[in-house]
Amino acid sequence: MTPAAYAVLNLDAVRHNLSKVRSCAPSAKVMAVIKANGYGHGLLRIAEALQPVDAFAVARVDEGIRLRKAGFKNRIAVLEGFTCIEEFNELLDYQLEAVVHSVIQLEIFEAGTEPNETCAVWLKLDTGMNRLGFKAKEFSSAYQRLKQCTQVKQPINLMTHFACADDFNDDKTPKQICLFNETIAGLSGERSMANSAAILGWKQSLSDWVRPGVMLYGISPFPDSTGQQLGLRPVMELRSRLIAVKQIEAGDKVGYGGSWTCEKATIMGVVAIGYGDGYPRYAKVGTPVLVGGRRVPLIGRVSMDMITVDLGTGVHAKPGDPVTLWGDGLPVEEIAQWADTIPYALVCGVTQRVQLVEKHYELNLRQYYQR
Structure with a gap:
């Protein structure tokens, strides 16, 4: 599975x-x-x-x-x-x-x-x-x-x-x-x-x-650079998938506390990841997320099991589409800045619920193993 x-x-x-x-x-x-x-x-x-x-x-x-x-x-x-x-x-x-x-x-x-x-x-x-x-x-x-x-x-x-x-x-x-x-x-x-x-x-x-x-x-020890800029290669990519895609209208409030209000009609995606997996609880609205390789902003509060993103209009996203939270094209150092933390805390904070998959097993996740 x-x-x-x-x-x-x-x-x-x-x-x-x-x-x-x-x-x-x-x-x-x-x-x-x-x-x-x-x-x-x-x-x-x-x-x-x-x-x-x-x-x-x-x-x-x-x-x-x-x-x-x-x-x-x-x-x-x-x-x-x-x-x-x-x-x-x-x-x-x-x-x-x-x-x-x-x-x-x-x-x-x-x-x-x-x-x-x-x-x-x-x-x-x-x-x-x-x-x-x-x-x-x-x-x-x-x-x-x-x-x-x-x-x-x-x-x-x-x-x-x-x-x-x-x-x-x-x-x-x-x-x-x-x-x-x-x-x-x-x-x-x-x-x-x-x-x-x-x-x-x-x-x-x-x-x-x-x-x-x-x-x-593969992470930079300096606050103003990424590992890739220093000639390093990131080791971890944190990934998930869309589990829901829905239309929201102007004036709709999203998430706990209704802290984010939709300004115009758009398509919202729900991603199966949250602070229960180690995604930062205090990531700000606007934090970038890659959905199908395209950058979209985080909206609403991060919850234990899910986050929500603004997919925009005119897109053809569907449940099951791949999502990258940090990794290739989205440095963990950048996510750390959006969450007012350091990249060390993000990679160390990934919880046991997240399966660790070596890259050569990625295409057949049934063969994954965790140490």
Whole structure:
């Protein structure tokens, strides 16, 4: 049975975007960020497409365990590290790498009693994100404490994270780069600074490792461009179909609250998608939708299961006609602007009701599968 709402995933695009990363940072190792279910694209599917990378990065221990249980042998770094002895033991059991950013983590390492079980670590310096990591004045002490821990695999890797790399007019990124380099001067271990925005826009941030995230999915990390404009290929297309086509007259009000009033007679289409599928609840009237490849505007409020669009007059639309909510010809970055959000939130927000279909299965959706 063909699903009403589904997302077509182009895994060739993932591999193309990885090649773009490598062309931007040819001397660096690549740690592909596939947290949050591969940014909504399917954790295992994306990991499989990115097998050539040097390492994966996930946010939480359970994501890393899922990869290990699926058979992935790549290095896996857990960006949030661990918060208790139980998670620490899981890191050891599944050979995951920990980002170390707090005194509590140091104390857990220091209390370790199994020197034959070691864990690779990424010691995080807070250079201005003010979220996770040790401040510069604390960093040397944390580094020395880890060097004395028998369960820490040596050498210790070093990392930081940028707060404003998507803004070329903000001077915070070069200040963060400078602080990182000054603080770690003379310390052994591999370095990592660059996220997607820095890979594309701050060449001075490139070091031993880069950590691409959103660019792997074909999405621009910058607010004023699309991935395609940067030479990336979008991976996800969100699609549905018309389920009703009807005439509406001047003065008719559409949707919950009657917030949209028809100014002149037109043809309205009802599309089988809504915020229950992850389409943004606050998409404004006028948000573009592709119906049969033609741009038409959203009208009325987005509801849980449906949206309505103005098909205009003199058209021959019918139930079953294909609809694209974002994808080819309609960048997700554009939809994000109409909804006052960011494209990350849109792709990560696609719900379990939406079937994920690899592109080569698209013509025969009965063969789709979801991971």
